Amino acid sequence: MESFRIRFTPLLSLNDPFEYSLKIGDSEYELKPELSAENTETMAFVSLSRNNSNILMWSHYADSHKGFCLGFYRSDSYFSDAESIRYRSNRSSLNGMSNSHFDKINVLKSVALEKAIDWAYEEEERLFLCDVENKINNIGLDGWGQPILLNSFPKTALGAVYLGLRASNELEIKIKKILQLNNMHTPIFKAQKSINKFGIEFWPRT
Template identity: 50%
Template structure:
């Protein structure tokens, strides 16, 4: 299973069955859009970058407290579980967590290599991020009908791409989520005729962790 943590305002991911594929220059880690060649560092040009390589970030863990805090609006959001073996998600690649940065010294920088090098950069992160257990799915590895919906705070175009309804396996709701979010999610699932289990997070009574209890959707 692969999981996507989302804040409550991103209910559109379920309502519209479309998810954002992000370019490197829209990420909050500055190491993700630069590379080493020998002893020199080169960063992507914020003006000239083509933003051709885009991906969606996913996790192999749905119970990580930091992930719920950082990416699901301090436990007020939700987490979608996607089927890893679904043809849409099966090409997701694991991020490599490292202490030292790779050097591209001696690499042949032909035009055909540009995307491969960019993907290599995108799949390598500092070991500090290892708690995310991240996998990244690249837009050019899925059936794509991308469309844009404006710009993000970094000034980059926001690209969404449809995903198949049947790839959703289940949904988890955060500890602090409002009842309105539960109702909206159930309404969105019914709109697409999806019979998907929804679980609500609860505090573990004897350790720092969360457990999940199935929600009775019939009462909504």
């Protein structure tokens, strides 16, 4: 957060093997590493969610509720081209795609924007690197040998910061200092367990 950058991830870095394979008729094809490498700086994407309080996501993606979540303004022009994931039980086939849409970027987007219905709880949208201004910082390779790409986002797009249930006081202080140094008055909220439901609620921090 200190540099106001977010990671844009290649398909081959995802843990779901269906995310980098496509179906054409009765045949299946997997995205080759060399094709992924050629298109990383255009087809990498950041995963966003319309739900900030799903306890499964806080467990999986925020260090078991010890991390934090950034809330962005959906209306900000930086995020205006984010596209919703299509959740399905059956895999679609590219056989029905018209020739005018059968180019490399559209094919890769079609693959990246379709997931199994099991993931529907994430309420995910994906913003592709090819649809935003690129100010890339490549900080090395991940465990799959793919580049770790951090791209700047505008400070004006940050609408809120949500701290996990188990987030430390030190983390909260650090985030407050970052916002103060950047002369930002972004509200901070802390998660608490709901009394009546298996869920979390957010309360503002002073």
